Structures are given as structure tokens and as C-alpha cells.
Amino acid sequence: MTALQNIEEIYENRGGRARELRDAGKKVIGYFCCFVPDEIITAFDMIPYRIQGSQSDPIDEADAFLEPMACPFARSCFNMALKGEYDFLDGFVAPHSCDTIERMYHIWNSNKPSPFNHMINVPHMMGPSSDAFYKKELQYFIVRLEEFSGKKLEADKLRDAVNLYNRRRALLRELYELRRENPPRVSGTEITKVLVAGMGIPAIEHIELVLAFIEEVKQRPQPKPDGLPRIFLWGNEIDDIAFIKLVEECGAHVIMDDLCTGSRFFWEDVGQTDDPLDGITRRYLCTHCPRSLEPQAGNRKEDLENRFGYMKDFISRWQAGGAIFYIVRYCDTCELEGPDLREYLNSLNVPVLMIEDDYSTSTMGQLRTRIQAFLEMIG
């Protein structure tokens, strides 16, 4: 079996490996978003499991608890929980990433509690006290896990976990480097499978898979130049290949992203600090999610540069000819950030297509015309 086939199997059967590990006596801790440090959960010898929804299943049971104008990703996750698909989780952790996740934590907790339930408070406005605040919250998270596991956290284990995840980050960046080729030998669809598969298995197993996959990609012959547009994706949760596959089928290469299921969760390393928790605090607080706000600095141009400057490198080094925003409907933070980011990218001469969509594979076909027209426009 090739590494890609392995990855595809895990991608198709999300949760399968976590269930196996749980049956073997491991504790599996489910969590949301990019603000819950995998390192802390792993240092307790537990398995972090990034909770995902299902774009192909309709949301029905969750409608009895959550309004239909709530984020469809959150609703889909909760819908799966109500149907018992997350019964294998020993723990349920939600950060206060956005209001929907925060409120849903309480509804989830009231109706479908796990043996361990916890909410991490994450500051929204970045300022002088943010690090201290968030570190205290992470210390409290550690205390709760100590109570739950009956074990004290060992600093060495936390340091090992930091190194483990930094190793995975480095490998994923290496994989992303391969996307810089034109045309790339690895598709955006394949990348999504690699990343999503990794969210439900131990990092050590994911590292093996990514290593093998990188080797496989390097063995592929270099394709002939095809002149197809190279697309940078920005948005929130794309944990299903449907959308990226559609963009690629319309005649483009998806070559870089800033998504919470993409570069956003792994791009920067955790710094080496005397207390590993300091490095973890800094790293996770700096996650580029539009739910976090930097105080406005300078004039508008300087403010945009301050907020979005990190993407300049993504655009230039990966030679993106256009950007597509894929925003899961009702994500206020992304919808409010979108127009500012569009202005910034336009100032870099990058055309932008902004798409707001339901978290569902059934509506994909309707997007085809808009995507094709955009590709014709920039092609």
C-alpha cells in the first residue's frame, strides 16, 4: 500500500485509529480549533483528536439545540456528537475561539458530556497582558488534566512533546515547499487528505506517513508546464476535499493556504523556552485566526500590513496568481476580515474571489460557475 493510500484510508475513516487506541486503553481528548495545544495533551500520554464535522451528512438532530443561523461547521460537529459518533472521546475541550464554539461548548456539555470537559479561555484582543492571561488559562487546563488523569505533568514530557510537534511542523512545511513547483507534483486535494488524516491520529504516526508521502511525491515525474492559474486559499474549516477538488477540476492548482485546517495550525514552531509552557503560550496565541485582534497600528495601510503581512511571503514564494476566500457561512470573524484582506491582497495585485458557502458538499456545484469565471478572468 502506498503512503497516499494509507492516508486516504485514514481520511475516509476518520476516528477509526482513535477508537482502536481507546480500545487499547489510551485516553482520547477531542478538541476544536487551533488554540488547544496538542503538546499538553500528548505530554499526559493522551491522544489529541481535532473534532471535525461532516460536509456530506445533513444536519438534522442539532437543529433542536442550535439555531440554523449558527456556524454550520459547529452545528455539524454537534450533530455528529448527538448521533454518537464522538462517543469514543474521553475528553471534550473547546477554546473560546469564537462565540459559537464557546456557546456550543455549554450546549454540548449539557447534552452530551464526556468524562472530561473543559473550556480554555483565550484572549481576543492582543495586548501586554495576553500572554500572562493565556498562560494562566493553560496552567489551569493542565491542573484539570492532572485531576482527570491522576498524574502530575512532567516538564520533560512537555519538552518532548514540543519537539515532536515541531518535527511534524517542519515536515509539513517541507511538504508545502514541494507545492512551490510549477506545476506542482502534489495537488491541494492530496494535501487536504494528508492534513485532515493527521488530525485524528497520534503525531508520531502522522510523521511517519508524511515522511513516506514526501518521498512518494519526490519520486513522481515532473509534469509539463500547463499554464494553469495558481490559487492561494484563505478561510476557515475545509476538512473535506470537495471544495478544493472542485477548484482543481475547474482548471487551477491550489498551491498555498491560510486555513485553520491548513498552514494556520502548523506553520510556526513552538519556541524553545526554559519553561516550555512559555513557548507554547506564545505560539498558540499568535495563531492567525481572524477571531484575534491586534490593536490598530498606524494608518490604514500600516494596519493592513501589520495584520496580513505574513501572507506576502505565501503569495510571492508560492507564486499565487489569485486568491479564493472560502468562508463557512455565518462565520462573522471571517466575513468581517474578508473585505480588509481583499483590499490588502488587491494592493499586492492579487485578484480575489470571495465565496461564502454552507458547510455542505451538496451546494458545491453552484459554485462552479463563479470559480470558472474567476479562473477565466485571471487566466
Place this chain on the structure above:
Amino acid sequence: MPFAGIDIGSTMTKVVIVDEKEKMLASHIGPTGAEHRHLALKVTEETISRTGLRFDDLDFIVATGYGRINVPFADKQITEITCHARGIRALFPGAKIIIDIGGQDSKGIKLDAEGKVANFVMNDKCAAGTGRFLEVIAETLGINLVDMGEIGMKADGFVQISNMCTVFAEHEVTSRLAEGAGVAEIVAGLHEAIAGRVVNMTRHLGIEKDVIVTGGGAKNAGLVLAIAGKVGFDVLVPPEPFITGALGAALVGKDFYGRGVRPAGERKFEEVKFFS
């Protein structure tokens, strides 16, 4: 050298044939049925017969519109956004903004100085601001869709229609009728509502002269007048607004051909069954 453009919209199928001087040789319009492929063939056959040419004489065929993937004998499929831009550019060299009101969607397209698509917006998720919206309400009012423009223009003022959801608007119209509002004033209100919807959607592109209104909606003089009112200046309408997409498709085909692109393989001028 003849080039054909086939525009399969949600309600109408349009075919245009042009020559290498961009002169229109023939055009034809037929209703779009559930069997797109069958119809594409029939309307194309009819158009070709009007030129005295044979199918094999066509140097390039471009399909567009929402049924574009269902044309087995097209050499390329290009979106209606690119095709509308190309068609309008040929008809109105000064065009900057195109407002297309189709049967089931509406679009705003911005053209750059060279007449190429610079940006676009599209409503394709609901009937609001589309021909379908007018069709549903025409039925509720017991009038013909084609008469709506004239009826609305005879109105003395208009009745405010605040619901853009077709289902709720239908309900609102019934309520207004019950309150004694006149049919003409209600129709005028509908035109105002649709015009407001599409113009506001397009505003984000930056509206500037010349604004061209096209698609089936442009056949409704009352609606066009309402759009001009929202835009703040006169808007232009092509002589035959239904066929600008097909015309553009034919011209896009001519452009491809001019750049040396040739049909990929042997074209089979036959319908393909939906279920094989």
C-alpha cells in the same frame, strides 16, 4: 469562417453564428427543457439552417450558460460571465458595467479598459432579483410576464415590497392586494425591489458609465427604468438582450481560433442521452 456560440440558460437556449468579421449570420432562441442536450442540438440545427451552412462548416463552437457542460459537440465550455462581457464589448465598446438578469440568477460584471472582465458578483443561491421572481409574482397577480413592464410603467407611484424572498414576497403581494393596492403599483414596486437588489449587489464593483442591462430581465422596460433610477443615469439595452451571452460565446470561439486553438477532436453532431 463561421463560429457558433450556444448559451444554455436555465429557461432559454440561445444560439448565435458569426463570421470572421464578427458579423452575426443567424440567431435562434428556444426554451430550455429538462433535456438540455437534445435542445442544444435542435436550436443549433435551426440556427445553422438559417445560414445555409452545414454543421461541419463551423470552425469553432463555444458553449456557455448553466447547461454548458451538456453540449457534447462544443469545442470549449466558457462561463457566461466571460461570454457576456465579450458579447457586450462587441455591441457597446464603452461598456463598463453589465447587469445581467437571467431566469435563475443575476450578475454584475465590471469591465476593464480593454473590455475584459475585471471583477464580478453573482446571486445564484435564491430567486431574489431574477426572472423567476417576476414569473412567480406574475402568476400570483394573474398577468403575463411579458406584459409586466408595460403595466408597471403605467403605475402612479409604487407599493413598497420589502421581502426579497420569493415565497414571502408572494405572500406580501397578496396582502397588499387585499388592502386594495393596484396591480400596476404592485408591479412597479416589484421592479423597484429587484432593481434595488441587483444594483446594490453591483455597487461594490464601482458603478460607472456605460451600464448595460442584459438577459431576459432587460426585456422588461419597467425594470430597466427602475435600474436606471437606482444607478442615477440612463442605462443601455442591447437590441436583443437574450442573445448577448451566445453572441459572446461565438466571439470567444472566434478569438480562440484566431489564437490558433483548433477543435480538439472530431465533433459528433448528435444528442447524448442523459442516462446511458
